[in-house]
Amino acid sequence: MRKPRDYDAELKALDDRAKELKAKKVQQLGELVIATGADALNADELAGALVAIAETQDAAKREVWARRGEGWFRSKSRRSARTDDGNSSSSPAYSGGAQSPSGGEGAA
Template identity: 60%
Template sequence: MRKPRDFDADLKALEDKARGLRTRKVRQLGELVIATGADTLTAEELAGALIVLSETKEAGKREAWAKRGTAFFHSRSRRNAPTTDRISDGAPTQPSGLQPASGRKGAT
């Protein structure tokens, strides 16, 4: 006879994993803000810039931001090659929109 599955334990494990992923995402976003120099902005300025960026639907601007973000990450990876827990190739997709907050193209 089969052993009954412990759904509570499975659910707890999934919740723990989700919590860990959220924590990692927040940490990486904080690292990105610092790395781009956007930590010199006030919280209001940064929030306002991010709102404008997230509302932007113009494909040309978004592509330019993505290219600039890609260049930023490639230049950082060459300068900081030995670092281990840095923002990796998977991160630029979402955070590349953060780049204009530090004076990048399209931020105005």
């Protein structure tokens, strides 16, 4: 006879994992804000820039921001590799596909 599944335990494990992933995402976003220098902005300025970028429907602007962010991540990883004396196991603090809120085309 098969052992019955403990659905409560499985749900709790999934909930714990979801909380873990959310905490990791929040930490990575915080690290990204610091790494880009956006922590010099006050909370209202940063929130305003992020709201503007989130509301932007202009695909061309979003593409420019995406390319700029991608370039930033590439240059950041190159600088990290150089300072690690060739240690290729290092990676940037946040390796997601986030876009830079300080895009050259403006966020409004």
